[in-house]
Amino acid sequence: MPVRRPKDLTQALKQGTIEPVYFLFGPETYLRDQAARAIADEAMRDTLLREFNDISISLADGNAHTAVAEAEQLPMMSSRRMIRVTDFAKLDEDNEGILLEYLERPVETSVVVFVASDIDKRKKFAKTLMQGAAFEFAPLNDGELTAWARAHLKELKTEVEADVLRRIVELAGSDVRTLSNELNKLSAAALPSGKITMDLVEALVGRSRELMNWDLTDQMLARNRPRALQVLEQLLDDGAPPVMLIGLIGSTYRRLALAQTLLSQGASTRDIFRQVPMPPFKQQSYLATLSRTDGKMLARQIARIAAADLGIKTSKATPRMQVEMLVIELTAN
Structure with missing residues (x-):
């Protein structure tokens, strides 16, 4: 079954259709959380003791038995239980196997909602989730x-x-x-x-979009890895698509290569910033970055950015992991 859109979920819930297992994924956390609440509201429409039947489970400790035990428990004075499961992306093979066994025979009185920003689609568990009631919450244009x-x-x-x-x-x-x-x-x-x-x-x-994007690339060019990773994490948690961030990083490094070429050809500062626009307050630090940038290293960095972009589009590792690894490599001293 192909991945469905959020509006398909809304339509199904309006018709009273409830699935035993859902997979809500993607970086748009606000709409994703709204969807999980909508599923819970419909699943427990006539439930009086909702607090005893609406459960959230994190599998960050790596123990999938916790989620399965909750799902297999009978509801209390209700027709269904609602179990939200998070932090399952890094489970080992044995614990993924436990969840796979549950997916084969889900309990009729439970609605289990797996929620994640991204997942390694090469794994059997991910493929199984994607074949069911899977809904993607991509960033809005x-x-x-x-x-x-x-x-x-x-x-x-x-x-x-x-x-x-x-x-x-x-x-x-x-x-x-x-x-x-x-x-x-x-x-x-x-x-x-x-x-x-x-x-x-x-x-x-x-001005979150303008300032945060500048901050990420500024810290990367300065080789300030801790700060670059901190900004990256905030951008990703706020819903910035990894592929967009890699595009931003690629554009920054290609502009740096162009500016370096112009500098080596004897272009004036004015000509450089005519072709590589830069706010006046950043121009001095940008020139300092140009002077300490090695051309061969820059070429390798641009090739690495291209490889990361291809990796995301061909599902090699998770998109978030791809961009995190890229930032770590590009900020190496």
């Missing part, structure tokens, strides 16, 4: 983010012009959780008029 934001503001009874809404999406970034928080903040600040203005946006909305 700007058009989808804008449509979601407009619908959210309608619920908040708040008005906004199209150009102002585009600016909110531009500043908030691709993570729906961040966008939701910013919209809630703006809606409250817009009272009593109930209309969000451009001045309000510029004053209140954090």
